[in-house]
Amino acid sequence: MRRLFAIVTLLCASILLALNVYAANSADAEAVVKDTTNKVLDALKSSSNQEVYTLVEKVVSPHFNFPKMSRLVLKRRNWRRASEEEKEDFVKAFRGLLVCTYTKALTDAGAGKVHKINYSTVANRPRKTIISANVYPTGKNQVLKVNYVMSYFSKWQVYNVIVGDVNLVAHYRTQFAKYLKNKDIEDLIQKIQTQNHTCRK
Secondary structure, eight states: OHHHHHHHHHHHHHHHHHHHHHHHHHHHHHHHHHHHHHHHHHHHHHSOHHHHHHHHHHHHTTTBOHHHHHHHHHHHHHHHHSOHHHHHHHHHHHHHHHHHHHHHHHHHTTTTSEEEEEEEEEEEETTEEEEEEEEEETTOSOOEEEEEEEEESSSEEEEEEEETTEEHHHHHHHHHHHHTTTSOHHHHHHHHHHHHHHHTO
């Protein structure tokens, strides 16, 4: 009986320790989103159109898991078919496209001038969480809702962004799947590179 009690006690202690670590990690995830969002908004307010994309990319790159996002949008079959060089080129091109899309969405919503931002954790699972940021642009009645879908592996990183009703990974996954029915990965990379060049003008 004593042995059973000791095992149960140890098990409960392990569960509580795991929950405490997980809770701390969730808090860290929200802190990452707050810090990244504030820096992005500062870039939008203080930068010219030509340099804002470079600054935003510099801010989000450490906290966005672009390789994972790239695998998700290409789907497993297309990702496996790509060579290592094509994978590297695609990740780089897609990173630029996401930065352009994300920055443009915030700019169009007037997020460069913000009255306030409310943050909340809207979903929690082990090593996965969704942090929501409700952005209230100055002088506008509408609220811009941005959900950051994050995973934890040594640190919290974003692997999907939902701006308003637009799920960026799902949107591009559908778009790229249609394109790759008649084209190859090199064609897609070139297409994205052209879009990036146009976006940053």
